[in-house]
Amino acid sequence: MRVQIVGAGPSGSVSAVSALREGHNVCLYEEHEKAGFPVNCSGLISKEGLSSLSDIVDFRRHTINRIKGAVIDCAGSRLLVDSGRDIAYVLDRASFDGALAQKAEEEGAKLFFGKRITSFPKGNLIGADGPLSSVASGFGFPGISRFVGTSQCRVRYDGEMPDHVRVFLSNEMFPGFFAWMIPQNEEEAEAGAGCVLPGNSDRALNALSKYTGILFPKERKHSIIPVARRHRTALSSGSRNVLLVGDAAGQVKSTTGGGVVFGTSCARIAGRLAGRPNEYEERWRAAHAKDLDAHYHIHYALGRLSGDSLRALASVSSAFRIEEFLKKEGNMDRPTKMLGPNLLLHPLRSLLQK
Ligand SMILES: Cc1cc2nc3c(=O)[nH]c(=O)nc-3n(C[C@H](O)[C@H](O)[C@H](O)COP(=O)(O)OP(=O)(O)OC[C@H]3O[C@@H](n4cnc5c(N)ncnc54)[C@H](O)[C@@H]3O)c2cc1C
Structure with a gap:
């Protein structure tokens, strides 16, 4: 055939x-x-x-x-997910x-x-x-029915945790999606921002630049993601x-x-x-x-959470040590693999350990 x-x-x-x-x-x-x-x-x-x-x-x-x-920066509150091994x-x-x-x-x-x-x-x-x-x-x-518009550029990077990606959640700055910095090596990162269309991804990337205090170059690449x-x-x-x-x-x-x-x-x-x-x-x-x-x-x-709700999500996640759960059970591709008894037992254990 x-x-x-x-x-x-x-x-x-x-x-x-x-x-x-x-x-x-x-x-x-x-x-x-x-x-x-x-x-x-x-x-x-x-x-x-x-x-x-x-x-x-x-x-x-x-x-x-x-x-x-x-x-992960949840509208100003930070969560660190560190698996201690190569995951990606x-x-x-x-x-x-x-x-x-x-x-x-x-x-x-x-x-x-x-x-x-x-x-x-x-x-x-x-x-x-x-x-x-x-x-x-x-x-x-x-x-x-739904696309995200993206704007990306290569930036000089401070080298802080070059083996961790940085994710920025804020629906005020990146409506419906998020922004990211993906270290390529100890000196450079790919910075990008996305927002659900018809949002303006260039405006979102400018907001990331202002938020991080890193000057981004004018040359940007644009794309869309279904x-x-x-x-x-x-x-x-x-x-x-x-x-x-x-x-x-x-x-x-x-x-x-x-x-x-x-x-x-x-x-x-x-x-x-x-x-x-x-x-x-x-x-x-x-x-x-x-x-x-x-x-x-x-x-x-x-994509519908306000800044306050994202910060609350970060503090609840810290309280229940979600980072620990993700370290052991996290799966970047298949969320359904995380569904199991530990999803319930982990928060209970966290409460009991307090
Ligand atoms: C900013 C950004 C960051 C991303 N980061 C990641 C990431 O970190 N990890 C990840 O997994 N995914 C990421 N993605 C998504 C990923 O790039 C795509 O999901 C992936 O490339 C899809 O592969 P594909 O082969 O389906 O399509 P594509 O890679 O888009 O390939 C389609 C090909 O078809 C060709 N083509 C189109 N029309 C025609 C035509 N009429 N005739 C002949 N050729 C044609 C195009 O030239 C292209 O080469 C990102 C996307 C964007 C926009």
Whole structure:
């Protein structure tokens, strides 16, 4: 069977590898001259998520920093989550995406760079063409109801805890989302701010600059992140099947905007089931809908809290030593894995220990 894949981001390349391993002929089209450019990502990906790709890419070759935890600023109140071990890595996304596309080519995919798809090639189609998917609009898929606009820049960093990301929650400054500083090394960090559209992400980034007292450069990159899923991600149209995957499908953690882990996991399923749209829809939802729903609900609830409520949340979390709970049970990708007896027992133990 011939499988045509639009977009050589991580979801497209992993779909390609998966379809090839199923014995299909694969063509992969990318509008840019190479995979991974322009970079629109902070590159922070969980260790567990990256390990799940070990049969396709050796992430260590693309790692630029190791992350052990986070300093979370809840409208002025600080929470430190320190796992004491590497839980995530900052990747060079351009080289990571390049390696994934190269792997697809090595395994037999035909790659077409510099080719923007405007009319769709014959055969079964996978739309891995990002948040503004033209495959989705071309085939009349339902839209994505919620996007975050982002503004990012590279800043000099004071080197304080270079193995911890900094997260800033404040719906006054970053409406509906958050701001971040992700250390790339001891001297530089990727700073960014997002807000639910139609909010102004440049204004949000300026607010972060003022809040941290760090002067940010004028050159900024802008992008968007889908933070809600499409209600439908696969269909049959005439004699062909069309599947959406990754950002094109909205398979993104709404809490953080991270899309590589879920996107590539769904991409494996898409590659295997390229000719079976109903099964694809069922399988990826069975595997991931609960976690993606949990991310969405947390994102939505946090996005409505006032500064006072965020500070109260930080002090309640400290009182119940939530940091300790997260250190032991935390899971960056799968909130449902944290649901267990310890979620109730931990606060009770904390109270008894007082
Ligand atoms: C500011 C920011 C920070 C982020 N930080 C993180 C992070 O730290 N960790 C994380 O996991 N995720 C992060 N993300 C999200 C992550 O970048 C995406 O979820 C991920 O890139 C999605 O992969 P994808 O392959 O689905 O889509 P994309 O990476 O968007 O790839 C789609 C590809 O399709 C190509 N394309 C589009 N249309 C066409 C066409 N018509 N014809 C041919 N080619 C086409 C594009 O050029 C692109 O290469 C961040 C996003 C933003 C905006």
